Amino acid sequence: MLNLTNHFLIATPDLEDSLFSGSLVYICEHTSDGAMGLIVNKPSPIGMEIVFAGAGCKHIPKKYxxxxxxxxxxxxxxxxxxxxxxxxxxxxxxxxxxxxxxxxSRDIIDSLTKDETVQHALLTIGYSSWTGGQLEREIAENSWLTVAADNQILFHTPIAERHQAALNKLGITQTNLMNGIGHA
Structure with missing residues (x-):
């Protein structure tokens, strides 16, 4: 069985779903029952300061x-x-x-204010999931490319550059993925 845990899914132009178009998804779990992942390159309008304030934290680390x-x-x-x-x-x-x-669990939010506890963190609202066999079908339909995940991309690459950085691991540029053909 294909196991894509700790891999990136890189959306191709064939994937026209508005939420997933241009997405880079980090697969957190993949079993025969399905897959769970997090889109890591689409910011919400919610700033981290709102998360810390909502958790009652007085100190917001500079890195967030x-x-x-x-x-x-x-x-x-x-x-x-x-x-x-x-x-x-x-x-x-x-x-x-x-x-x-x-x-x-909420206990990690307090720990994010203590620089030595969590080295790097990325917060999301919501997650992505696929039923058993669904992700494999989408890959076969050329909706996704896959590559081993990389913490440098997850935690150190600017958000707008993450999709291309994952493509670079495959030696591909966005232009190589253009769907459709030209006519002379």
Whole structure:
């Protein structure tokens, strides 16, 4: 079975869904029952300062001051998800690999204010999911390209550059993906 856990899904021009068009999705879990991932390159209008204020935190770390929460996907958009490294020990965490976890419990928000606890974090509202076999069909239909994930892209690459950075891992530019053909 294909296991795309800890991989990127890179939307191709064939994917016309408005939410997923141009998306880079980090796959957090992929089993025969389906897949779960987070869109990591589509900012929401919610700034991180709102998240910290809502959690009652008085101190907002400088590294999050100008950051935005990502639109993780259409499922449970009222719920927050924190993709982070290291995995740590939280009340509700899905371990993706030995370095990354996705936490939905509030205890991690307080820890984000303590620079030594969580090295890097990306927050999303909502997540993306596929039923068993659905993602494999979409890949076969050329909706997605896949490549092993890279924490440099997740946590250090500017949002607007993440999609192309993932394509670069495949040696592809956006122009190579243009759908349609030219006529002389």
């Amino acid at each position: 001051m100008s950051e935005f929460v990502m639109m993780g996907g259409p499922v449970q958009p009222e719920r927050g998800f924190v993709l982070h490294t290291p995995v740590g020990n939280w009340q509700s965490t899905l371990t993706v690999n030995e370095h990354n976890g996705v936490t939905t």
